[in-house]
Amino acid sequence: MALKLNDIYTRGFISGADFDSIAPEVESACAKIRDKSGAGSDFLGWVDLPVRYREDPVAVEELAQIKKAAEKIRSTCDIFVVIGIGGSYLGARAAIEFIRSQQYNLLSGDGPQIYFAGNSLSTFDTANLLKICSDESKNVCVNVISKSGKTTEPAVAFRLFRDLLERRYGEDGARERIFVTTDRARGKLLELAREKGYQTFVVPDDVGGRYSVLTPVGLLPIAVAGIDIDAMLDGAAKAREDALSPDSDAVKYAAIRNLLLRSGKSIEILATYESRMAMIAEWWKQLYGESEGKDGKGLFPASVIFSTDLHSLGQYIQQGTRNIFETVLYIKDSAPDLPIPADPGDVDGLSFLEGNPLEFISRNAFLATILAHYEGGVPNIVLTLDAADEYNLGYLFYFFEYACAVSGYLLGVNPFDQPGVEAYKNNMYALLGMPGAENEALRQTLLKRLESANLF
């Protein structure tokens, strides 16, 4: 098993009897996934993805196309820009930074530098990246990813990067450098791709954005980074087997979170000990936040990186409002040996650590923190991952996806929709002057409300 769950530090907060009391609800949540009988059941395609890529000839061929395109990109470009937002970029970025490190673009001599765009509306970031891509000595390729094909942030960024590529390489040259990942049959992006003749990859109908890392959405950029996507899928396949087994840790994780929420812990903090996991935490936050935060319900997902954040949020976690619990994700075998050197004078008083690897100190910080936080009234779920490699990452992605679906059903929400994100979009389109009588009416109402606010 690649991942182990230990719940010893939740004792005293939840009990065996609590588990027994929700067992029928847990079983019913799992049955909703198995029988496709719950809300949003049209979006359960991710459950079988790892198997599909091994057994379904269409998916096998798609995987081959992904690898071929990745090779082409790796051999023809120095800069690869991935345009997408939310579920259309977080998984790929999480995987690339986890496997290749956050300093990937600085360290890499293998494959193109990889940048992410269209995940905000920051002029500063966008202009910066356009400038980087304007360096004539560097060839650029773009993968634009949007299931709906109409999300504002990536659509605007794509217009800018397409313009750059077309001016530099001409329409024909740009066609060879633009890769589109979108819906099979619908959307403005698909229309544009067809009109221009770009190579396209499909986001399956039955897989929502935040569950799509193991589709071309994640797999193409991840493969471009030189990461072994077969090993990732193997890890995910093992996680699927374990998740569907009677003794499933993914289901147990969902049950524990739900019990802790019922006991008044309304915030879950994902704690890691590696900066390379920062984007995994962002991916996890989106997965759980968007899947569960609705109908006035849900745990608030937050994250910290220790030991860095022990010197900031650590204070709050130890002694602040007692409405939090932690899920600690620790990698058992994460680091090369980095021994503490000898210092005969022992001026810093650290000679008792001499010869020990830095990892030894980190591991003891991990143990010390769990005990301190638990004593301080913060339950800790501990997830230990065997190694920081592709297989374990694939396992981890699937583990969290499955647990999230169970957890959402247990909470009584549809874990596959996100109706709440429309509110800001409708306002924004109206304020931007999108044509249409309804937009115009809303625009007038919003402008009136903003008048008295004096924001600018």
Ligand code: PA5
């Ligand atoms: O999980 C989701 O469905 C969302 O986060 C989407 O991935 C995000 O809004 C981007 O949507 P799209 O791929 O349609 O541009």
